Amino acid sequence: MYSFDIETPKTVADAVAALGKEEAQPLGGGQTLIPSLKARLAMPSVLVSLAQIDEIKGITEDAGVLTIGGGTTHGEVARGAASYPALAALAGNIGDPAVRNRGTIGGSIANNDPAACYPAAALASRATIVTNTREIAIDDYFQGMFTTALEETEIVTAVKLPIPEKAAYMKFEQPASRFALVGVFVAKYADGVRVAVTGASEEGVFRWADAEAALSGDFSASALDGLSVPADGMITDLHGSGAYRAHLVAVLAKRAVAAAA
Template sequence: MYSFEIESPVSVADAVAALGKEEAQALGGGQTLIPSLKARLAAPAVLVSLSKIDEIKGISAADGVLSIGGGATHASVASEAGAYPALAALAVNIGDPAVRNRGTIGGSLANNDPAACYPAAALASGATIVTNTREIAADDYFEGMFTTALEDGEIVTEVRFPIPEKAAYVKFEQPASRFALVGVFVAKYPDGVRVAVTGASEEGVFRWSEAEAALSGDFSASALEGLSLPAEGMMGDLHAAPDYRAHLVGVMTRRAVAAAQ
């Protein structure tokens, strides 16, 4: 691991100031960044830990919206996001207890791993990602694998999830990491259904518009009969070929709809 300095601010303002230093990088729970440092894939001169900033850790629900602080851990979401059961259930199945008690929702969304679970939840929910400077709609936030609309020095301070009428998240797990080989989050709102897929595409999380149109007319697994995605553009690795991932998207979507009923 490279040598580096570490700072632990207790306010967002102090964290933003610390991130203004040369080669500074934010540190959430460290579940992605620390392994990257160990593998010498990242070499920041200064790590700015966000773990002591209490103002970005709260979870509350009001007026049909669940608000989660960017510093809330997966374990906190699992235990305190009962107003949005599908989201709480998603958090329960992230990694193992050590990961859930250290990893944060803000860190996951900022990293935007192509197989992470929260990006699918945010995109399917039409969530708003709030930073220290602005609010970003989920449809505008995710820009590709490990890429988001965040600019240098921006910190995810809150994520606002409109609570749907029905929702479910189903993933086909990679058993060693518990990342999604393919994961699908389905959310039904009064104005339609949103379907977001993670773990499948080379471009990262995406919405399956054909499934959304079918389910908005008939929210049942049978409405998806005959729908499929091409293997082109899907990830292929030692765990699954592109055509298998494309097939899994259909299977997981039907299972998510059934689970949401």
């Protein structure tokens, strides 16, 4: 690692102020950032830890909307999001228990790793990303792998997720990293279905429009019969070809619908 200082602000305002310094970078749970710092892939002068900001932690529910503070760990979501079981299950299956005790939803959403789980949940759940300056509709938020609508000094303070009638997430793990080789999150709302796919696309998390249309009329696995996503644009790497990932998208979408139904 290069040398840097760490600041541990207690409020969002102080964190934002600290992030205004040159080469400052926010530190969530650190489960992705710290390994990349070890590899000297980042060279911050100051890391601004968000771990001690109580105002961005916790889970609340109001009028069918779950609001999760950006600093809430995966473990806390797994244990505390009982009203949204598919989300709790997703959180409880990220990484491993120790990673879940540090990694945060805000960190995951801000990083937008193309194989991360939370982006699929957020996109399928019509989430709103709340930052220190504004609210961003999820359809405007993800902008390709590792890219989001966030500005440099913007912190994800909360994620608001309207709780669907039915939902499920199916993850097919990459055998080494245990990230999603492909993950599909299906969420059924009264007025339609959303299907979000992570791990598969070179563009990062995406919505599968054909599946959404088919499922909005008939929320059953068989409604997806014959549907597929094109292999073009899917990630090809040592763990699987684009064609394989495209195939898995269809398989996992059906399984998710079956699990949710």
